[in-house]
Amino acid sequence: MSTTTFSLEFKSETFKGKVNFPTGVFIDGQFSAGAEGTTIDVINPSTGKVITSVAEGTAKDVDRAVKAAKRAFTESWGLKVPGSQRGQLLNKLADLFERHSDELAALEALDNGKTFNWAKAADVAMSIGVLRYYAGWADKIHGQTIETHEDKLAYTRHEPFGVVGQIIPWNFPLMMMAWKLGPALATGNAIVLKPSEFTPLSALRVCSLINEAGFPPGVVNVIIGYGHTAGQAIAEHLGIDKVAFTGSTLVGRKIMEAAAKSNLKNVTLELGGKSPNIIFNDADLDLAVNWSLHGIFWNHGQCCCAGSRIFVQSGIYDKFLERFTAKSKALKLGDPFAGDSYQGPQVSKIQFDRIMDFINSGKEQGATVHLGGEQHGTEGYWIQPTIFTNTKPDMRIVQEEIFGPVGVVIKFEDQEDVLRQANDTLYGLAAAVFTTDITRGIQFAHSLQAGTAWINCANSLHPNVPFGGYKQSGVGRELGEYALNNYTNVKAVHINLGQHI
Numbered sequence: 001m002s003t004t005t006f007s008l009e010f011k012s013e014t015f016k017g018k019v020n021f022p023t024g025v026f027i028d029g030q031f032s033a034g035a036e037g038t039t040i041d042v043i044n045p046s047t048g049k050v051i052t053s054v055a056e057g058t059a060k061d062v063d064r065a066v067k068a069a070k071r072a073f074t075e076s077w078g079l080k081v082p083g084s085q086r087g088q089l090l091n092k093l094a095d096l097f098e099r100h101s102d103e104l105a106a107l108e109a110l111d112n113g114k115t116f117n118w119a120k121a122a123d124v125a126m127s128i129g130v131l132r133y134y135a136g137w138a139d140k141i142h143g144q145t146i147e148t149h150e151d152k153l154a155y156t157r158h159e160p161f162g163v164v165g166q167i168i169p170w171n172f173p174l175m176m177m178a179w180k181l182g183p184a185l186a187t188g189n190a191i192v193l194k195p196s197e198f199t200p201l202s203a204l205r206v207c208s209l210i211n212e213a214g215f216p217p218g219v220v221n222v223i224i225g226y227g228h229t230a231g232q233a234i235a236e237h238l239g240i241d242k243v244a245f246t247g248s249t250l251v252g253r254k255i256m257e258a259a260a261k262s263n264l265k266n267v268t269l270e271l272g273g274k275s276p277n278i279i280f281n282d283a284d285l286d287l288a289v290n291w292s293l294h295g296i297f298w299n300h301g302q303c304c305c306a307g308s309r310i311f312v313q314s315g316i317y318d319k320f321l322e323r324f325t326a327k328s329k330a331l332k333l334g335d336p337f338a339g340d341s342y343q344g345p346q347v348s349k350i351q352f353d354r355i356m357d358f359i360n361s362g363k364e365q366g367a368t369v370h371l372g373g374e375q376h377g378t379e380g381y382w383i384q385p386t387i388f389t390n391t392k393p394d395m396r397i398v399q400e401e402i403f404g405p406v407g408v409v410i411k412f413e414d415q416e417d418v419l420r421q422a423n424d425t426l427y428g429l430a431a432a433v434f435t436t437d438i439t440r441g442i443q444f445a446h447s448l449q450a451g452t453a454w455i456n457c458a459n460s461l462h463p464n465v466p467f468g469g470y471k472q473s474g475v476g477r478e479l480g481e482y483a484l485n486n487y488t489n490v491k492a493v494h495i496n497l498g499q500h501i
């Protein structure tokens with residue numbers, strides 16, 4: 001089956017160079033057209049125009065990918081390959097990410113709209129860090145010997161599931177791929193991965209790098225397809241033993257339901273958030289302003305752990321709002337490939353409409369638009385950094401995940417009240433607290449119902465540190481040693497040393 005290629009010469013301020021790579025479904029180490037012969041248009045969010053078309057994968061392609069993964073797992077991967085060798089391959093892939101980091105950052109900027117500079121400094125760098133971190137774990141995955149009595153030896157093994165399905169979103173296309181590949185490959189699983197239909201380019205480029213690194217064919221298979229077809233097929237497939245998903249809470253429920261109705265496959269979910277960012281009177285004001293800005297406006301607000309509810313104690317509320325507003329106004333919206341741009345467009349027309357609908361709901365429900373609140377420019381999907389004040393707790397902009405550059409700033413008086421408000425959400429992904437009283441900071445961090453609690457920083461992650469949600473923000477943990485548990489079954493082995501019945 002023939003496939004298409006994507007070829008483009010970048011002549012931008014930040015990246016000059018040519019990219020050229022196949023864009024088919026990637027199964028068993030080869031690219032081909034999808035089974036139905038259909039394609040998906042990839043849109044440039046800066047302009048709303050089509051960049052290219054890539055092969056659409058559907059349920060039939062997922063099925064073929066699962067068979068390839070199963071064969072690879074049994075014949076040339078899994079427990080057949082020592083951990084040290086799996087680690088070497090992951091390190092080789094990290095080397096290739098490093099060698100092609102400009103190209104990968106340019107692809108992120110092109111179809112996601114994030115700025116080239118941030119993509120290179122954050123997304124590509126973190127992806128490399130994650131691959132190397134799990135390369136290091138690959139030969140250190142072991143169980144325990146367990147004392148019982150003298151007539152028995154018992155031990156555990158941590159064995160890979162086999163074939164795992166992974167469904168990732170568009171906000172960090174490359175980084176989410178690395179978060180999923182790293183622990184799954186370190187533990188010896190074979191993979192069928194579905195990137196978002198909105199941002200397929202970096203994942204397709206990585207497929208060629210996976211071949212170049214030397215992974216056996218079929219160990220990683222990548223299907224670009226729509227959620228309700230290819231994604232659903234992964235969640236339902238009887239040959240898939242585990243599914244890991246990052247995206248909306250709505251779709252997370254569907255994945256869990258599909259897993260329950262098919263083969264009860266193991267499920268891990270990394271979902272939405274409405275993270276509180278709490279600033280006490282005694283906080284270092286500049287520090288709090290800078291991190292709050294990063295918390296809500298970095299990546300155009302398209303972060304699951306964005307600090308979208310900013311609670312400020314009454315003694316510093318006016319000063320904070322003044323400085324926060326001045327800095328927000330100064331953020332440069334512009335061409336993702338320009339060296340001085342901080343914010344590019346939102347990823348898609350659907351997201352643009354969704355965010356504008358939230359902004360309009362805030363206006364209609366009586367909140368004050370303190371800054372922004374409108375589209376930026378006339379083409380593409382750009383939205384001004386937006387700050388709402390004078391909100392009420394039941395407003396949609398206070399309760400629901402907006403996933404855009406829209407924050408609410410809320411005045412509070414005392415600690416018990418702000419703790420109650422901070423925890424008054426369906427979500428529990430992350431929370432930040434700013435104070436110079438470290439005892440208060442630690443005690444408060446312990447009281448927050450969130451999988452990540454930051455003290456005097458926000459929206460700051462590290463490959464070695466677990467990340468995941470309380471409540472409806474998810475199931476399981478990514479990153480760190482904890483993520484290895486997502487990808488292994490524990491087998492208990494009992495050896496009789498003289499026991500009779």
Ligand SMILES: NC(=O)C1=CN([C@@H]2O[C@H](COP(=O)(O)OP(=O)(O)OC[C@H]3O[C@@H](n4cnc5c(N)ncnc54)[C@H](O)[C@@H]3O)[C@@H](O)[C@H]2O)C=CC1
Pocket residue numbers: 167168169170171194195196197225226227228230231232235246247248249251252254255270271272273303304354401402403
């Ligand atoms: N936690 C996070 O990192 C993310 C959260 N979101 C939240 O979700 C909202 C909507 O964004 P969407 O792009 O619509 O997210 P989504 O949850 O629909 O998309 C994420 C991934 O799931 C796939 N998917 C969609 N429907 C599926 C199904 N029925 N079965 C299997 N896979 C399916 C998509 O193709 C994509 O690969 C955002 O506004 C944001 O609030 C979105 C992206 C990432």
Ligand code: BAL
Pocket residue numbers: 171172246270302303304305306
């Ligand atoms: N979904 C992983 C990181 C983030 O969205 O902030």
